[in-house]
Amino acid sequence: MATGFYTHPDCVRHEMGEWHPECPERLRAIEDQLIAGRIDGLLERREAPLADESSLLRVHTPEHVAYVRDSVPATGYFPLDPDTVLNPHSYRAALRAAGAAVAATDAVLQGELDNAFCSVRPPGHHATPTRAMGFCLFNNVAIAAHHALEVHGLSRVAIVDFDVHHGNGTEAAFSNDPRVFMCGIFQHPFYPFSGFDHPAPNMHNIPLAARTSGMAAREAIDFGWLGQLDAFRPEMIFFSAGFDAHREDDLGGLGLTEADFAWITEKVKAIAMRHAKGRIVSCLEGGYNLSALGRSVVAHLKVLADI
Template sequence: MTTGFYSHPDCLLHEMGEWHPECPARLQAIEDQLIASRIDALIERDDSAPLADEADLLRVHTRAYVDFIRSHAPLEGHAEIDPDTSMNPHTWRAALRAAGAAIAATDAVIAGRYENAFCSVRPPGHHAEPARAMGFCFFNNVAIAARHALEVHGLSRVAIIDFDVHHGNGTEAAFAGDSRVLMCSFFQHPFYPFSGADHQAANMVNLPMAARTKGMEVREAIDMIWLPRLHEFKPEMVFISAGFDAHREDDLGNMGLVEDDFAWITAQVREIADRHAKGRIVSCLEGGYNLSALGRSVVAHLRALAGI
């Protein structure tokens, strides 16, 4: 099976200060682990990440919000968008490139060029709501790609899998109540952004997890709750918001997963995609801030995607 690997140098240029955990070194750590693990030659690199255009963004975000982000891009220094999220002169282009990579990967997977794809991009996206940036996120890469699959390619049903120590509130806000989308997530609760546990829409399958939850408990919940819903839904394509900050070594969360857990989750998702969606998966990087754990976890995720 062929796995595409999307990234772009523009994604390294966005930074929010030397103190900030969402930093360019995250992508460099992934590159280092790809080389160290010797799987770099077993995946197919694709640098054809275009800049997302306004029509792409407007399938998820409001015009006023897109204009707000564009207008706040600074010529120098940093412009604060929220207490955790700021722009430098390269952020606008990096955010367009991250969303564009997700769209390009979607096109390539639907065309059959790759069976599945991973987008090693930043800034991440799953906290970005239709009209609000937050949590290091500007445009919701996975939501934009999923809407592209539905509205440009005409798919009828897509699943979104969100594994991250933080709830993907932006993706839920974009799709709650949309019967074409089934979103399955787990996240530490109570924890930032303090959402997802209550008043779930019928198409949301959220698994709030207590701090210090380990991988076996997550696996059991996925097996009992996610998988039956996914099989019943029969998605035509699967999107993954792949956050690795639930790793036990990551200080931004307090969960206890390890690389094997991310590989197991990915294998379950791949089985769903193989059975119902012609194997079609597009995964986009979200969280993961311990650089060593991030790199190792992405390699485990890629091995499971590629079947190697």
């Protein structure tokens, strides 16, 4: 078997204006670094399908899905909020992003792939059941996790979010759900200013101060939620893989490097090997310095694929 790599050209057609950091060039930068790192031919490429509405509705309300769908402009842009904008291709791109996460979950659970990475956009972890925000339309990881639970019948899944921003939408989708263990790191205080105040018992967040180094982040994870993740014995693990905690990324203020993302991946993969037959699906979230993003994804993929 192999590591799957899901993407689609529709994900590049979504754009929110030349000023916007969540840009199509992000996916092109990843592709360039796959070639530069000589791992592009070592992954099993798969085309992201369109998610069906039933998958979206496991997380989002019908009103939210309809609002995003019906707000897509025929030309130009439509702002859902100051940071989250639709163009004529955005809804289809969002369906590809969610569809990649669902298809990757199917392929991993059916034994076709060891694990998978979804190189898709728009990202998802800020999208709540009722609201698009923070560059996100639909919550790709939450949709995939619900699919694993409700379609495949898993009892316990874990979500590891290492984006510089707290995954408030994912937390809203699973707060107090004993089937889901969500853990992660994020900068605090920072957008969306959540995740630090009285989280639900199944939420294990580590807020980090600006300028926290990669070594300090590793220590916080090691003495924080890593043992609890192991004790949860997840049957599958999902990554919300945001790389904007990289020290070169101007949208955040943390000090991680590619080596730190690889370390997190190694530690979590070891737990997946013990309890989940190695089953991991990783979905791209943030990462806005193009060079750092591409290099970090390669480091993440090298661990997933044992390269």
